[in-house]
Amino acid sequence: MTEPRKGSFLRRIMIDASPLRSSPAFRRIFLARTISIFGLGMLAVAVPLQIFELTGSTLQVGAAATVEGLCAFAGLLVGGDLADRFDRRRIILVSRMIGGTGFALLAVNAWLPEPSVAAIYVVGGVDGFFGALSVTALMAVTPTLVPRNKLAAAGALNMLTVRLGTMASPALGGVIIAFAGVGWNYACAAAATLLTITLLTGLPPLKPDAAGPRSHPVRAAVEGAVFVYRQPVIRAVVLLGTLETMASGIRVMLPALAATALGVGAQGTGLLYAAVPCGAVLSTLLSGWTANTRRPGWHMALLSTASFMVLAGLGVSRSLGTALLLLTLFGALASMSGILQYALVQAHTPDRMLGRVNALWMAQEVGGDSVGALGLGSLGRVVPAAAAVTIFGSVAAILGLAGLAGFGSLRRTGPLGMPDDGPSQVPDAAPAVAGSP
Structure with missing residues (x-):
């Protein structure tokens, strides 16, 4: 009698991997995100190391990070509107292709006799912008692929890959730079992006709900x-x-x-x-x-x-x-x-x-x-x-x-959903919960 209760307790508290088993599309996105996070974590080491090696300036290192951050912020805002207008699968694929091309260009630049610092700024900004577009679309499709009562489980799985990636990928990037050089670090990131594109091409069309007229992007x-x-x-x-x-x-x-x-x-x-x-x-x-x-x-x-x-x-x-x-x-x-x-x-x-x-x-x-x-x-x-x-x-x-x-x-706010809920496409969230703060 004790063992079943113990097993049940462990199942209740351990991370729920059922979205990976029940949704092939979510499984593809999960694998692609994991690979992508490791590639981006390697870049997080390569860019500052290369800029500092080329300029000897911590100000330049900070400025490059600021440029990439501002471009990513802009990409989030633009990507949100695009993800509600167009096929999210297409946005993800196009953004990843542009990002992978950018990583390849950074590798080529690193292998030049005199690498261009300006190129790192420009390509880093472009990668930040289109990376944000891709992330926004990926976030938008997850609730349509898993039942509402599994959203917390999907979020936990995504968070786990992010945490593990940010812990392990910088160390991996450092090892590659130490033994092969920064150019090969960028090349590995480009290869990782190509692998994620291969995985994501298997997704079905992911068009948003087209109900209602389309507004101007600012509106x-x-x-x-x-x-x-x-x-x-x-x-x-x-x-x-x-x-x-x-x-x-x-x-x-x-x-x-x-x-x-x-x-x-x-x-x-x-x-x-x-x-x-x-x-x-x-x-x-x-x-x-x-x-x-x-x-x-x-x-x-x-x-x-x-x-x-x-x-x-x-x-x-x-x-x-x-x-x-x-x-x-x-x-x-x-x-x-x-x-x-x-x-x-x-x-x-x-x-x-x-x-x-x-x-x-x-x-x-x-x-x-x-x-x-x-x-x-x-x-x-x-x-x-x-x-x-x-x-x-x-x-x-x-x-x-x-x-x-x-x-x-x-x-x-009550439970997120019942076990037999379908994918969590909420028809209108305004009245979802009664009451106000």
Whole structure:
């Protein structure tokens, strides 16, 4: 009698891989995303290393990252509208083809006797823009390929590949650069992109719901923002999600915390940086419960608020072991909250707006992280690093508790779907949940 209960418990908490078994299209997208993430992670090492080697300037390294980031931000906004107008499969394939061509051009440039720094800027910006187009379309198709009650599971699987890729791919890229040179790193990224294109060509046509007249692109983007504001569940998720992405800026304070509050050197600082993604990976592996919760909005808000409280505690910790434990816990709580945020946004967005809403969702993640990093860095110039972390975490926790009390629609959100639900194409998300914050 004990063993069945134990097995059932493990099945409930372990990551749910059933979307991979039940949806061949989602399986193709999952494999393509995994390969793509490893390729992009290798590029994240290659571009700054090559620019610094060519210029010796950290300013140039930062400028290249800024150019790519701005182009990616623009790609998200443009891609959201395109994903709601045209066949998403075609957008993904064309974007990947252009991106793969860019990686090949970077390889050719690296093999020149005198590589062009300007070419790295230009091609990096183009890759950032079209990579964002592809990601937006990929995000928009997932809810149409899996049942609504499996959205949390799909989000967890996607998050797991991202976490593992960002942990392992930079190391892989460094090994390739060390033994073969930066050009072969770019060539491997191009080959990985070709493999993802091969996988994605097997997808069926993925045209969005064409109901209703098509607006001007600017008006369409405004319609997406208005929908997010008026839909009570998504509005609450975006507000708490933005606060949580701002908290991810804690990474800029880790070197100062290590030196001033913890008294550790480079090795200890490296462990601090590794703790958050480790916590995220562990919690993602144990995320099976998120698909079965009957109150996903309530649990998401609780997890977010708890992660802010952990940050406040990090500021008063004075031992490396305690700091590592808290950062690991922060990564775990934020990861589980992120899975529920993803599922709630997808479940409460109609198919005709999935592209624009997902674009805005990803744009706020990029913007929130940058604002949080800037805010924490600025606060750290006024007060000691440990105090800055405690103040930031405490204020975020107070705001999280206020949201927990005020967002009635989020607290009342019911299960994401029943086991026999079909793909989660919501006809109209505006009345999906009664009540308002």
